[in-house]
Amino acid sequence: MTAAAARGNSSGDSATSSSVEQQRQAAATSSSDQQQRQAAATSNEDEISTAEERNESSNAENETAVDGELDVPRRNAFGHDFRDFEKESMRNAIVQECYRKNHIYQTCDFANKKKEEYGKLNKAEMSIWECCELLKDYVDESDPDLDEPQIDHLLQTAEAIRRDHPHEHWLHLTALIHDLGKVLLHPAFGEEPQWCVVGRFHSSGDTFPLGCAFDNNIVHHQFFKENPDSRNPAFNTKLGIYSENIGLDNITMSWGHDEYMYLVAKGNNTTLPPAGLFIIRFHSFYAMHRYGAYTFLMNDEDKEMLKWLQVFNKYDLYSKSKVKINQEEVKPYYLSLIKKYFPEKLKW
Numbered sequence: 001m002t003a004a005a006a007r008g009n010s011s012g013d014s015a016t017s018s019s020v021e022q023q024r025q026a027a028a029t030s031s032s033d034q035q036q037r038q039a040a041a042t043s044n045e046d047e048i049s050t051a052e053e054r055n056e057s058s059n060a061e062n063e064t065a066v067d068g069e070l071d072v073p074r075r076n077a078f079g080h081d082f083r084d085f086e087k088e089s090m091r092n093a094i095v096q097e098c099y100r101k102n103h104i105y106q107t108c109d110f111a112n113k114k115k116e117e118y119g120k121l122n123k124a125e126m127s128i129w130e131c132c133e134l135l136k137d138y139v140d141e142s143d144p145d146l147d148e149p150q151i152d153h154l155l156q157t158a159e160a161i162r163r164d165h166p167h168e169h170w171l172h173l174t175a176l177i178h179d180l181g182k183v184l185l186h187p188a189f190g191e192e193p194q195w196c197v198v199g200r201f202h203s204s205g206d207t208f209p210l211g212c213a214f215d216n217n218i219v220h221h222q223f224f225k226e227n228p229d230s231r232n233p234a235f236n237t238k239l240g241i242y243s244e245n246i247g248l249d250n251i252t253m254s255w256g257h258d259e260y261m262y263l264v265a266k267g268n269n270t271t272l273p274p275a276g277l278f279i280i281r282f283h284s285f286y287a288m289h290r291y292g293a294y295t296f297l298m299n300d301e302d303k304e305m306l307k308w309l310q311v312f313n314k315y316d317l318y319s320k321s322k323v324k325i326n327q328e329e330v331k332p333y334y335l336s337l338i339k340k341y342f343p344e345k346l347k348w
């Protein structure tokens with residue numbers, strides 16, 4: 001099924017009457033999306049650039065261009081072309097603005113409303129693979145990984161894990177689907193703004209618990225002072241509305257593609273093990289899985305599953321490579337996994 005079919009069940013969405021091409025064009029011409037894309041690409045995402053990019057940059061140190069009498073390097077120490085400086089600072093400013101909005105508007109009430117709205121799963125009906133293709137059609141345009149179609153990121157992550165952990169079939173599939181929640185950016189799903197969908201602008205603190213105090217390890221923590229929850233005495237203590245070791249399952253997380261894909265997987269009765277669902281739901285919760293924050297909310301099961309999330313995260317961040325996975329070659333394997341763990345058609 002294609003994007004058109006995905007829109008078929010979209011409940012009263014205006015996108016139901018427009019063609020895929022129109023949607024793509026609309027997306028392509030959305031200047032804010034473009035700005036955010038540009039912003040994301042060279043912002044803090046660079047912090048998680050691959051080792052090979054760093055290697056390239058060190059090679060580039062020797063690469064020079066003749067400028068008058070002087071030989072000047074083409075690239076800076078980070079491998080960026082000097083001519084890109086202006087563009088980069090603009091991108092950084094836009095990323096910062098995206099964080100500001102995210103931290104101000106992500107309140108407990110906001111996230112619960114989004115969960116309720118999207119938890120109805122009445123936007124579309126399609127298979128997992130159809131959603132991958134929908135993302136390929138659309139979200140590659142607005143993903144922070146500017147030069148990498150979303151499907152490539154998914155397949156590269158899944159294939160890298162498959163190479164190193166050949167027997168963990170559930171983990172291969174988890175990797176393939178972990179970012180499918182980015183379909184929220186698609187017009188058929190309400191064309192949510194980037195600040196409440198994508199959490200990979202930075203290597204830290206992308207999603208976070210709501211209903212308790214914001215931890216200092218969350219990136220751009222300073223923007224939370226404008227979040228109304230910061231002034232709510234019920235929410236601004238260490239535990240807030242929660243009890244010690246309540247379990248992450250009982251926490252309201254900030255809304256984004258992680259939470260949405262978790263709702264989709266759970267709502268369609270996936271047979272993926274709990275660790276797979278944990279990875280999908282918390283892979284952008286960097287304050288927890290990278291900096292060890294909020295452990296007081298975790299129970300013993302969370303701590304066990306965290307080990308798998310940390311395995312996964314390494315591949316999510318570093319699987320980006322120039323090696324293009326032959327989609328047609330690996331597709332039968334992933335279709336067989338999808339068949340094992342999901343119904344043929346899912347509600348989204």
Ligand SMILES: [Fe+2]
Binds near residue numbers: 179
């Ligand atoms: Fe993600």
Ligand SMILES: [Fe+2]
Binds near residue numbers: 153178316
């Ligand atoms: Fe990812």
